[in-house]
Amino acid sequence: STNSLFPQSDPERRNVIRTATSMLCKEVVEPPLHMSRSEAGLKDWEEVEVRVRALARLERVWGKSGIGGSSSNITLESPSGINVGGEERERRLFTEALRDG
Structure with missing residues (x-):
């Protein structure tokens, strides 16, 4: 489970994932x-497009709400104030x- 790999919420890790997601989406805009x-x-x-479609949707949400915006309606706040549901x-x-590559 990914939860066991990243047991705590970490804003730095979340930004790394978002940056990687943005880079991936830009690379696969067209074949x-x-x-x-x-x-x-x-x-x-x-x-490839099917696999990246959900990531592209997330990236659009971040663009509308700013990089710090939540990508989920689930609001499970951690003690540090980070939206754990959205991060997960x-x-x-x-x-x-x-x-699978």
């Missing part, structure tokens, strides 16, 4: 030239998008 040349390449690229959701979506 690389070598993939767009064939039907098989475009089909493979569709799978971001971490889970990030790891799911990267699973």
